[in-house]
Amino acid sequence: MTKDKNIERDRAELGALLQKALMLELSTIPPYATACYSIKEQGQYDRSSPEIVNAEPIEVIRQVMVEEMLHMVLVANLMNAIGCRPVVNDPKQLPSYPMPILDGKGPVLHLRRFTPDQIKCFREVERAPKDPASDAHADYETIGGFYLYVLGKLEKACADHEEQKIFVGDAARQIDPGDYYGAGGDVIAVHNLATARTAIKEIMDEGEGAALGQRACDNDLIPAPEGEDRWDIAHFFKFDEILHSRYYLPTDRLGEPPSGGDLVVDWTAVWPMKDDPNAADYTGLPEVQELSDRFNRSYSELLDGLNATFNGDKPALARVVPVMFSLKDQAQHLMRVPLTGKGRGTTAGPLWRYVPTTKS
Amino acid sequence: MTRHKTDPDMQNDRDEFTAISAVLTGYSKAELHATGCGEDYWHQFRQVTPEPILHEFLSHAVALEKTFANDPEVGASEVRRIYLSSDRLGPLARSLIQLWYLGQWVPLSQDWCRKYGVSRFNVSKIISTRAYKEGLVWDAIGAHPVGAKPQGYGAWAMEPPRRRV
Structure with missing residues (x-):
């Protein structure tokens, strides 16, 4: 009986943490979308049309944004897998801006137009944990650190109880690749600790790049204009590319500026949103x-x-x-x-x- | 292009242009700004309209705006009386309405030009790619511009939005 009580307490604690993660992912989307949409002349992803201003930063921010949406789906899958209810329309929990994230330990999110300061803020949001081992505690300072903490809690719950007693959710509630299209990577249906790990790893890999062996990106290619290569790099580096007006190459080392082709940015072609x-x-x-x-x-x-x-x-x-x-x-x-x-x-x-x- | 002496920065004219456009199209000034096309349309309208007629056209804007706010029916009959039934202002008003709805300048007739003045800019054209996408007609009929502003897979199976009557 006590054991059941413990398991319910652990489940509630995990549910609360994941609900926080869901709101965290959601809270990044309005600022990203606002900055992206403030750029004049929305264009297709096509560098051969020079009259389309800022097509590249628009595409870079858009890619990050759809990946945040994917992360929301993955977090919801995690919650449903352990029998918790994801909530995304509770006004008391929804973000309002300006908004400090990670209990004030992270950067402050603003709704601002596309400016260098705003992109620097986005880069800060996507910063990798300095030392993953120490960040796995409750005093995480990055979103990556927060997820390590959540994963640690989940692993401990599975170790304390039995894995199948934690993963009791209705499998029919899992959003799988058949329900989701066109955005930001693979949806992973979560049924056990292994799939939960994969889902959390996908969120973290897209968000930051420290786990990629000191390189700025892995070798995954993403759609790009014909004759050019683009690598799917982590969000932190995508925002870095905009600030440097230059793409990363897979050979670029962490801590060094990007050395790929030009990424054309015009900071003036932006609506002067308040x-x-x-x-x-x-x-x-x-x-x-x-x-x-x-x-x-x-x-x-x-x-x-x-x-x-x-x-x-x-x-x-x-x-x-x-x-x-x-x-x-x-x-x-x-x-x-x-x-x-x-x-x-x-x-x-x-x-x-x-x-x-x-x-x- | 016609030079306008009375109002060097033309901000008043510009505001009156937006006001009369709102009266003629039935969309609010904010909605017209929202198209992002106002500046281009104002430019086009100025280029084809002889100065005295332009001033006459704009001169009713402020009063009509108020009339409409008080009583739309009276406003509508005033629009008919001042603009649509006028040999001089009617064709301009009709072209302006089509400009906002279609993003396209529909040329004034040869008759009109013979009487009131010819402009080499009075030719049929889509003002810009944005003008095509932001034509009011799409919103008015609950549709979206073909080939632009995609709505996502399967949207064709859903009921069109009913924002406007």
């Missing part, structure tokens, strides 16, 4: 408020849809894909609307606030 916009900025501007409310309703529809997806209604995922595209469109629209009054000289921006919807 930093960390909030509802008060739109007071007295009912037309802007209306656009902002529409955006928030769509964002909420997305979160409600994801919540349903992670809690047994897998077809909901396909239904929210058009909502994601529409959010991009609406965010870009907001960023073109000039503000008046004290916001003069800047434009509006998406607030990414959850408003309860009637639909679900």
